[in-house]
Amino acid sequence: MVLILLLNRSVADRLKAGLTVEPEFYDCVTIYFSDIVGFTVICSQLTPVQIINLLNDLYSCFDEIIGNYDVYKVETIGDAYMVVSGLPTRNGNEHASQIAKMSLALLRSVSNFTIRELSKEKLKLRIGLNSGPVCAGVVGLKMPRYCLFGDAVNTASRMESNGVEFKIHMSSSTTSILTKFYKFVIESRGVVDIKGKGLMETFWLLGEDQQSENPV
Template sequence: MAKDLEVEKGKTDALLREMLPPSVAQQLKQGLSVDAREYEEATVMFTDVPTFQQIVPLCQPKDIVHLLNELFTKFDRLIGIQKAYKVETVGDSYMSVGGIPDTVDDHCEVICHLALGMVMEARTVCDPITNTPLHIRAGIHSGPVVAGVVGAKMPRYCLFGDTVNTASRMESHSPIGRIHCSENAKKCAESTGRFEFEPRGKVQIKGKGEMNTYFLLRSFKRSIWEIIDRRRDENCNSIDGYNELREGYVDDVINKITQRNSKTCTIS
């Protein structure tokens, strides 16, 4: 009985560590209070499936659950690889953060690598309606954050502040398949890492006004295959994987189709 009890206790502890940061979970187990903390700078990212609301009415409930479970399980694996922290999921939205609860200087670099991996991995999931690769979008912002445990029953480690709101806005204003970054996030990522960004210019962001934003294109430090921790097929994959990432951009595909179908008018 003692052995069985120990096994069950181990399962409970493991589940608690999955729901909360390990350091926070340990404090709660010891009966200690967990004080809220303000972080001077962290990087928050939201990702979602833009076509999710079109998928739901046309699928069986079990298919929706299977889709999100498959997608989020792949994201969870990347979270572990990149050593980021998964905050929560709500519907098709997946929230993650770098630099919390353990502060690190390269928090934005971590999240940028995570975003590149997520965009690539999402395409290995099949859209149940179109039977084509699934596309997500991501929004990233860096800034001060307040974090703490909320609730006694099913306690959650929650983030608060304008940084969270701005990251959410970056996501909701992002084109399908793209990683949309604020100027703060770009500067923070470049302070420790080496990335290629594409300027989007000034964008009217709801509740924020005009903001200079950027699209994250690639990392010069790590290949896509390193980021997602998968072996490259030398017969069909490029060395760094960014050609494959670029080819899957939804807006580029639409532009190619438009150009192919458009007719050129000449005046003689």
């Protein structure tokens, strides 16, 4: 049970069977990062136990939502939340739309989320998305983790950190997939100077075209 909680089920099953899990390369996946803007200020008003309760409430809500999509939660660190689609089971071009739809659902959920001890305080979610190649594998023995490596991960993190609260900030690679195969409401942010990346044109994901149909 613990392995399944820590790892994807297919990976956990291989480990339980005594089989090795070799690192695997994926041509293209879509990665989601989010965090709570002003989380440190919120924490300053709460006890450690209340902070744990807040994160448990929030991530229980998030975990229930992401169960509706073809995605895998990689990890949570404090208020940071990382999800990927397109691995360990490949899903064609679906990974971008699955993450996009999930992101919109998570953003909606936060608008209705209430902090037990701070009912008037609203959580400000900031989201970043990027698509690209990664290498994935299990790291560690006693507490194994399914980790992702590659520049695509770093870029997704930069999309989040350079984003704005209550918005979904996307790279051109994710935007390209969404506009080619699906219909979403997308707006150019313009050219942004991204640390470690230089100048990049980035985009806001504003919503989904409810009249669109998925491609066959």
